[in-house]
Amino acid sequence: MESAIDTHLQCPRTLSRRVPDEYRPPFPIWVARVGRDVTAVVMGYFGVQYRGEERRAEAWATLRAITDGFALDDGPGGWDLTHHVDAQGYDTLIAAAYWRDTATYDRWLARPEVAGWWDAPERLSAGVGVFREILAPGVDRFETLYPFTEGLPGVGGVLDDVSDQVTEHAYWGAMRDRIPRSQTDRMSPDGELRAEGDPSGRVVVRGHENVALIRSGQDWTDTPPEERELYLGAIEPALADAMDFLRDRGQRIGCYSNRYVRNVDADGVPLDTTYAISYWRSLDLLERWAESHPSHLNVFVAFVSRARHVPSLRLYHEVAVIDAGSQYYEYVNCHAATGLLRDSVEQGQ
């Protein structure tokens, strides 16, 4: 057993953990490990937004143009495709892509094929919207959690190794305790989301200090029929309610955007994996929701009371708290409530 905080990221604490040093968790959890040469990773959500079946082919062609770009030199180390319908009824396709380090991402982004595609005037005249939400948390600013050690999804898929079993889990506050920076910093928010540009065309949103992002995933691919029935019949409905709550009423508790997405294959066929992509004003507000709001507690209880009966269900998450300068959000031709646009104020206001 070891700390979720890798040895090279440990430092003298000015803030204490929520549990005593002797604490031992009741079941095993692992975290992803990143090489000592890495200072920051990149998480990129590349989206296509469309309304109506008649736009579906154009939307998929647009998504393919984005993923073709991933195949260029310095492209992401891993990516997955998702679909969901947003609160305004727009279909959204997202390619979630991960780079192990920022230098590789920067080289990729600077390629004329990539930069030129995003900047092209055709993006503005298209029948679909596109967006990119790019976060580059330092290695001291994110954590992961997996009850398994093989085939890590999300950011874990591009990192270097898996830990031994870790101590910081199975208590409220454990997620914060796994983030190296929590040793010395509460990571409080400062500032506002600021939008610049033409609201009916291309808008860039600048993040504020310490925006929090969680990707929380569910994978029932390898569940036998009785486990699948239990997950889809008794646990997933509670999750869907929690996701609707955050999407539709999360704003007043600090949730900027919540998408409950389902993975699809390259032909758009749904896979048996889903995840939440959820942005928050702060880590505190995310923690408060997880720890005390009935919508998450219902999911939590629905799962914990049946955990023994769903051993093949794979749940995981990754949480990042990002400084203002390491976030970039751009929306082209998208509706005004897309992603972080909804809660941003116009520059100059």
Ligand code: HEM
């Ligand atoms: C089927 C879906 C879900 C289940 C069964 C579930 C269950 C759990 C469980 C058992 C924990 C404690 C893990 C540990 O420390 O060992 C946890 C923590 C947490 N969950 Fe969920 N959860 C689900 C979905 C979500 C979603 C979609 C979000 C956010 C959008 C979320 C946010 C959190 C957060 C932030 C924590 C960490 C709390 C802390 O350590 O302080 N969960 N959840």
